[in-house]
Structures are given as structure tokens and as C-alpha cells.
Amino acid sequence: MRNVLCQSLLGQIADPAFVFLTGDLGFQALEPLRDAAAGRFINAGVAEQNMVSVAAGLAWSGLKSWVYSIAPFVYARPYEQIRNDVCMHDLPVKLVGNGGGYGYGVMGATHHALADYGALLCLEPMQVFVPAFAADVPPIIRRLGEFSHPAYLRLGRCELPAGYGLPVYSAWRQLLEGGGTALAVVGPLAGGILGAVSRLRVARRPNLWVITELPIRAGEIPPAFLSQVQSAGHLLVVEEHVAQGSVGQMLAHALVGLGKAPRRFTHRCALGYPTRSYGSQTFHRRECGLDPESILAELQS
Incomplete structure (x- = not known):
């Protein structure tokens, strides 16, 4: 999605008024x-805390x-500056993080962003955008260009x-209709899952939705x-993010508040490093049951 960005x-x-800062x-x-x-x-160098403070001043x-x-460097390293300099003053600073979730694979935990949007949504009035497809990026950028609040854009493949x-x-789109489970997916995971579940017969096929904008508001x-x-x-909610601060938690909370809680709720999310091993993004997704084959098996169980 970087080239489209x-x-x-x-x-x-x-x-x-446009100004762009990159951390090298x-x-x-x-x-x-x-x-x-x-x-x-502006190439601000490998100095993310300073970069965010400068962006806030601008x-x-x-x-x-x-x-x-990259996603872990744009939210975790300068988190205090995002809170104090950007969010406390409700400034129009747009944070763009490439490679959310396990996007940087074999580079390991230091380069993964498994808790990014959950952590940032704790900082009012932050808004989060998680495009599922490259085609989502242009309309999001146009919207952010006129957006007068802090925002985080999480990019993937x-x-x-x-x-x-x-x-x-x-913000919400239904990608597939069927007679089976209600399935909500966040971000680029939606593409692979869409390809897999489309092969199911209509009666077992899920109603597949992709959620792109956060936080989730019940109304x-x-x-x-x-x-x-x-x-x-x-x-069934699927996302490449840990359970704490996740879309799964937000959505469950909203549904209970509306009196619309499902009889059965399944949350597939990032589980960290179950085997203490590192590998590609595909490897980590498979370990967490986020790969298309695992989702297909869940829907057929």
C-alpha cells in the first residue's frame, strides 16, 4: 500500500498547509x-519522539x-509525545504506520505492531483507519486531508x-453474502479470507464484513x-491485533449494550508468539489461527 499512499x-x-515528516x-x-x-x-531521522513533537508544533x-x-516505530516509541503533544491539544497530526500486525515478519517482535490501534484509541480524540485493500487508501487520504483531529493510518499488504x-x-462494507455465520474482519486479512470462504456453498457461506474505521460506536x-x-x-471477529483493546472487544461491548449479543462469539486475534519462534507474516498468522484455512475450518465446525 506504500506506493498508493x-x-x-x-x-x-x-x-x-501540507507537511510530511518521515523517520528515515x-x-x-x-x-x-x-x-x-x-x-x-522532512526527513526527521531515527528520532521518532522528536519527530512527533515537531509535527505537533507545526x-x-x-x-x-x-x-x-513503520507501525511499531510511529506509535510505540513516541507514545508519550502522541499523548501529550498531539492528543491533549486535539491537533491535526496524521500518523502513518506501515506494516501493521506481523507485517515485518522475521524481523521479530521489535518490528511488529500487535497492540497499535488499541493503545492509540486510549488517547482521545484519536481516530484509526485500517484499509483492507489498496483501493481504500485514496479515499481515506482525501478524508484525512480535511480531518481536523489526530488520526492513525495502519497500512499493510x-x-x-x-x-x-x-x-x-x-467504514463498514459487506463483501460477501451468505446464509451462515456473521463474520467481521479488520484490515488486509479480509482479502485472503474472502478468497477462501467464497468457495463455500451459499447456505454455509458467511456474511462477510470488513471494518475500516475505529473506534466502533454502537449507533x-x-x-x-x-x-x-x-x-x-x-x-466471528478476525483481526491481526491482540485481544486487549481490539475490535473484538469493542464490538462485543457495543452489541451487549444494544441488547444484540450473539448466542456464540468467537474472536480470532494475534496471540503473540505461541512457539517463541519468528517467521514470515504468513507463519505468524497461521500460528494464531488467522490464516484463511483456519478461518474456513472454524466456519465449517
Whole structure:
């Protein structure tokens, strides 16, 4: 999604308030933005805490600050500065983290972001955007360009099955209809799962939704989703994030508050490192039961 991000941000340069800071990352992707933005593209170096404080100061002066690094470096290293300098003043600083979840695979736990959006959503008034597909990035960037609050954009790898036509972007989208389980997926996991469950016969096929914007507010949950949860009696939530602070927790809380709790609730999430081993993103997803085959088995159980 990095290349799509770059092309989308090029459309923001016409705004004289646009300014972009990177923590010495984005090579072989952000060069067109660097060249076009010139003095408004700042390489802040490997100094994420300082970078966020500078971005906050620029936003305080009236600019629209974008801050880029890999996901663990853009949220965990400067967390105090995000809280104190950005969120406490409700400044329009946009944090962009590439490789959310297990995205950086064999580089290990220091380069994984398994608790990013849960931690950031503790900081009011932070909003989070988790595009599932590359096509989601341009509309999100356009929205963030006019967004006057702190935001976090978690990027991953687009896994959209070939030939699938996406519905128009929205915070909640139904990607597949069926007669089975209500299935809610967060982020790029949706692509691989969509390809796998599409092979099920209609009666067993889930009603598959992808959730892109957080936090979840009870009044914004689509009525169609609520109806499907009630009729199916089983809700399966899948996300590449630990249970604490997760979409699964937020959604369960909202459904209980609405009196719409399903009879059965299953949450597939990041489990850390069950075997104390490191591998590719695919390896870690499989260990946690987040791979398409595991989700397919859950739906057929």
C-alpha cells in the first residue's frame, strides 16, 4: 500500500498547509513525494519522539502534519509525545504506520505492531483507519486531508482476490453474502479470507464484513449487520491485533449494550508468539489461527 499512499499524498501537495515528516524510512516508495513536496518533506531521522513533537508544533502553527514510519516505530516509541503533544491539544497530526500486525515478519517482535490501534484509541480524540485493500487508501487520504483531529493510518499488504469488484469505500462494507455465520474482519486479512470462504456453498457461506474505521460506536453499526448477527446466532471477529483493546472487544461491548449479543462469539486475534519462534507474516498468522484455512475450518465446525 506504500506506493498508493505516495500517489494519494501527491494530491495533497496543492494544499499549502501540507507537511510530511518521515523517520528515515519510505525508501523505494516515497521518492516522488519527496521530490514534489521539496521543503515540505522532512526527513526527521531515527528520532521518532522528536519527530512527533515537531509535527505537533507545526500543526499548532496551522499546518497539516503527516508523520510516517513503520507501525511499531510511529506509535510505540513516541507514545508519550502522541499523548501529550498531539492528543491533549486535539491537533491535526496524521500518523502513518506501515506494516501493521506481523507485517515485518522475521524481523521479530521489535518490528511488529500487535497492540497499535488499541493503545492509540486510549488517547482521545484519536481516530484509526485500517484499509483492507489498496483501493481504500485514496479515499481515506482525501478524508484525512480535511480531518481536523489526530488520526492513525495502519497500512499493510493488499490481498484482494483477482477479479473481485469492491463495493464503494465506507467504514463498514459487506463483501460477501451468505446464509451462515456473521463474520467481521479488520484490515488486509479480509482479502485472503474472502478468497477462501467464497468457495463455500451459499447456505454455509458467511456474511462477510470488513471494518475500516475505529473506534466502533454502537449507533454506527449497520442495521443489516445487527440483523445478520441475530439470525446467525454466531459472530466471528478476525483481526491481526491482540485481544486487549481490539475490535473484538469493542464490538462485543457495543452489541451487549444494544441488547444484540450473539448466542456464540468467537474472536480470532494475534496471540503473540505461541512457539517463541519468528517467521514470515504468513507463519505468524497461521500460528494464531488467522490464516484463511483456519478461518474456513472454524466456519465449517
